[in-house]
Amino acid sequence: MNPVRVRFAPSPTGYLHIGGLRTALYNYLFARKHDGTVILRIEDTDQKRFVDDAEEDIIASLQWAGIEYDEGPGRDGGVGPYRQSERSDIYSEIAEKLVESGHAYIAFDTEEELAGMRERFATEENPNPRYGSSTREHMQNSFSLSEEDVSSRLASAHPHVIRLNVTPGETVSFTDLIRGDIAFATENVDDQILMKSDGHPTYHLANIVDDHMMGVSHVIRGEEWLPSTPKHILLYEALGWDPPKLAHLPLILSPTGGKLSKRSSERAGIPVFVNEYRSAGYESGALINFLALLGWNPGDERELFSMEGLIETFSLERVGQSGVQFDLNKLQWYNEQYLRQRSAQSIATDVKPLLAESGIEPSDEYLERVVEVMKERISIPSDLVEAMYFFQDPTSYDDKTKKKRWKEDSSDLILLFSEKLDPLEPFDATTIEIALRELAEEREAGAGRIIHSVRLATSGVGFGPGLFDLLEVLGKETTIRRLRAAAEILG
RNA sequence: GCCGCGUUCGUCUAGGGGUUAAGGACGCCGCCCUUUCACGGCGGUAACACGGGUUCAAAUCCCGUACGCGGUACCA
Numbered sequence: 357m358n359p360v361r362v363r364f365a366p367s368p369t370g371y372l373h374i375g376g377l378r379t380a381l382y383n384y385l386f387a388r389k390h391d392g393t394v395i396l397r398i399e400d401t402d403q404k405r406f407v408d409d410a411e412e413d414i415i416a417s418l419q420w421a422g423i424e425y426d427e428g429p430g431r432d433g434g435v436g437p438y439r440q441s442e443r444s445d446i447y448s449e450i451a452e453k454l455v456e457s458g459h460a461y462i463a464f465d466t467e468e469e470l471a472g473m474r475e476r477f478a479t480e481e482n483p484n485p486r487y488g489s490s491t492r493e494h495m496q497n498s499f500s501l502s503e504e505d506v507s508s509r510l511a512s513a514h515p516h517v518i519r520l521n522v523t524p525g526e527t528v529s530f531t532d533l534i535r536g537d538i539a540f541a542t543e544n545v546d547d548q549i550l551m552k553s554d555g556h557p558t559y560h561l562a563n564i565v566d567d568h569m570m571g572v573s574h575v576i577r578g579e580e581w582l583p584s585t586p587k588h589i590l591l592y593e594a595l596g597w598d599p600p601k602l603a604h605l606p607l608i609l610s611p612t613g614g615k616l617s618k619r620s621s622e623r624a625g626i627p628v629f630v631n632e633y634r635s636a637g638y639e640s641g642a643l644i645n646f647l648a649l650l651g652w653n654p655g656d657e658r659e660l661f662s663m664e665g666l667i668e669t670f671s672l673e674r675v676g677q678s679g680v681q682f683d684l685n686k687l688q689w690y691n692e693q694y695l696r697q698r699s700a701q702s703i704a705t706d707v708k709p710l711l712a713e714s715g716i717e718p719s720d721e722y723l724e725r726v727v728e729v730m731k732e733r734i735s736i737p738s739d740l741v742e743a744m745y746f747f748q749d750p751t752s753y754d755d756k757t758k759k760k761r762w763k764e765d766s767s768d769l770i771l772l773f774s775e776k777l778d779p780l781e782p783f784d785a786t787t788i789e790i791a792l793r794e795l796a797e798e799r800e801a802g803a804g805r806i807i808h809s810v811r812l813a814t815s816g817v818g819f820g821p822g823l824f825d826l827l828e829v830l831g832k833e834t835t836i837r838r839l840r841a842a843a844e845i846l847g
Numbered sequence: 848g849c850c851g852c853g854u855u856c857g858u859c860u861a862g863g864g865g866u867u868a869a870g871g872a873c874g875c876c877g878c879c880c881u882u883u884c885a886c887g888g889c890g891g892u893a894a895c896a897c898g899g900g901u902u903c904a905a906a907u908c909c910c911g912u913a914c915g916c917g918g919u920a921c922c923a
Contacts, residue, residue: 367923402922467921481848484919517921535852544850544919552921559923583851583918604852606916611858613915646859649872653860657871676860678853679916686859686873696886733885796882804882811883819884826884 360392361573364418364425365563367399368410371629372417374682375578375608375616378647382605383576384423385648385670395570396428398439399563401556417630421640422663427570435570440562447557450565450595451518451550459594460550463487463497464509464516486546489524518551520560520587528586533574533603533672540586548587560584564591567600576603576672579679603672606651609679616682626684637706637737638687639694646690651680660693688735695734700727706737716747725829729821743820746829749838750816753846757818761808767843769799769806770813774839783832785824792824813842 364380366372372380387394396418398411411429418425427433437443454460465473470487473495477485485491492499497519498506510516522545529539550561557565567575582604592599610620621628627636633643645661653676654661654669661669695703704723711718718726726746734740753762776791777783792810796803807823814835820826827835 365923369923399923405922463921465921470921479848483848486849486919515921532852538851540851546919549921554921556921558921563923578917579852580917580923585851606853609916615916650859655861657861659872676853680860681858683858683873689873730885732887793882802882807883817884821884822881823883 358573359571360387360390361395361571362387362392362576363395363397363567363570363572364423365397365399365566365577366414367402367405367559368407368414369402369405370407370410371413371631374626374628374630374633374647376414377417377421377423377630377643378608378650379576379578379605380418380423381421381644381647382652382670382672382675384425385666386574386576386672388667389670392573393427393433394423394425395433395572396425396431396438397566397570398429398441399559400439400441401552401559401562403441403554403556413629413631417634420634421630421644440557440566443562443566444555444557446569447551447562447565448555451557451561454520454550454591454594455518457594459521459591460518461498461521461547462506462510462516463492463495463519463547463549464501464514465496466515469496487519488522488546489543492547515553517549517553519547519549520590522547522587522590528589530585530589530599530602532582533601534606534675535582535604535677538582538585542586542590545586545590548584550591560587561591564588564595564597564599568592568595568597572600574601574603576605579604579607603675606676607679608650609681611681611683613681621682624682624684626682637710639691639698642687642690642694645694646687650682651676660690692735695736696731700724700731703727703731703737707740710738710741711747714741714744716744718747722829729825729829733821743815745815745817745820749834749841750814752816753812753842754817757808757812758846761812761818762846763805763809765801766809767847769795769801770809770839771843772799773806773810774836777827777832777836777839780832783828785822785828788827789824810839813846814838 362383364383366376384394386392396415400406425431427435428438451460455462473487473491474485477491487495494500522542524543526542527539528542528545529537531537548560549558551557585602589599608616610616610626611624612620614620616626616628618628627633634640641662644663644666648661648666649659652670652674655674701724704720704727707727708723726740730740730743773792773795776795777788780787780791792806793803796806808818811820811823811826812818814830815826830838
């Protein structure tokens with residue numbers, strides 16, 4: 357049995373996409389499960405769309421997510437380099453070979469000529485004619501041009517591309533590990549460009565050359581590659597190479613059903629880039645857990661998995677075949693689960709800079725106590741920034757709560773309560789609660805009644821941590837000050 | 848248009864011919880706990896796209912239709 361070697365092969369045309377992270381994750385899980393190797397390969401053959409700091413972002417995002425790679429830029433495994441831009445010679449050589457063996461051919465068509473062809477051959481039934489057996493005779497290439505013409509153009513450095521020579525009337529089939537047997541008629545496969553006129557290979561050539569030379573055993577990639585797979589199979593055959601095993605993952609869809617594009621996701625409030633989740637404060641473990649279960653399931657009813665647990669349980673057979681919609685709610689739930697496992701201290705460290713942005717700079721001790729009472733009721737650390745009442749006296753009181761909870765005698769009650777608190781020592785949740793219940797009894801008022809008024813008076817809102825915890829954290833002085841102020845303002 | 852892939856609760860899914868009045872999770876709703884907010888516990892809502900076949904029996908196999916998604920670049 358050949359060793360398992362997988363690759364994650366992003367293109368540095370943008371920051372790491374959430375879907376890309378999932379692809380990387382599934383590759384990683386599969387490799388670790390089978391004691392295999394993970395290769396990171398940078399597919400930078402498109403110089404026009406190259407983004408300067410994309411590679412850096414991809415690597416940083418993977419690391420944040422806990423997905424390690426064994427070979428890649430900076431980690432030589434003996435089959436590098438791992439950036440396609442550094443492998444140009446290899447591709448040209450292979451392309452040359454393909455031309456010699458007749459599996460590929462040279463074409464000189466300009467962009468205008470290609471556009472003209474599409475216009476000329478477009479019909480209602482076929483609005484997108486392809487460059488292939490039915491049209492290639494009408495174009496500028498080594499099929500239509502004389503040998504002398506071709507060589508003289510080549511000699512004068514005439515811009516040209518190399519195209520795959522697809523023979524019509526055949527069937528290309530392969531077995532997908534997730535979808536089973538898939539077949540394409542070669543009539544529907546176009547004469548794909550393999551080498552662009554700028555001397556760079558296209559993805560199609562580069563990926564099969566690299567997968568072969570890097571000893572990749574399993575190609576696990578997004579479903580958007582399924583339609584171009586026959587081209588890849590044809591190339592493997594032409595070169596006499598065994599294709600790797602193939603697995604095409606279902607795509608992540610936006611909650612409305614379409615592709616999770618930048619636009620659609622923004623409308624749905626879903627970040628597309630991994631670095632956005634990171635800076636928003638999501639737990640990487642939660643994101644990974646969520647993504648793993650988005651399109652895959654363990655076959656039992658477990659929901660919470662560590663990376664180790666995922667590795668142990670993962671299998672491609674349990675990956676679904678249909679597109680999956682991104683559910684921010686569920687991610688949030690996962691994040692809550694992970695957040696609660698963390699110490700107040702470590703969460704406080706994360707929240708600190710967020711508060712500083714609003715000019716709030718509490719002491720570490722105070723912030724930690726805030727986190728302790730809030731930990732169970734936030735989804736993400738930044739939720740704490742919403743609870744400004746921990747750091748500032750309320751400047752307004754929620755109208756709905758006021759209407760519902762603020763009664764005739766409320767201000768009397770909270771003033772009496774503040775008097776009861778004054779001598780309290782120590783000032784903690786237990787003593788506060790006793791004081792409040794005493795007052796309730798004395799005044800024959802329901803404790804709930806006082807609680808609600810006090811909450812509104814001290815926080816300005818109708819929800820938050822347990823009231824006695826809240827007051828303890830705020831401290832005696834602040835509590836009394838706020839009670840008095842509220843009695844005055846709310847009347 | 849053509850090619851390919853898909854279709855079980857709103858969402859992620861289990862189930863792959865008979866013990867399924869279709870199970871779990873998120874969400875939503877209710878109850879309990881709390882004379883407070885949550886957490887938690889308990890319960891509820893809610894799905895086999897449609898039409899034909901095959902079979903004693905179909906969510907499960909086959910065909911068709913509809914719908915969705917992807918592809919149809921000198922992008923990846």
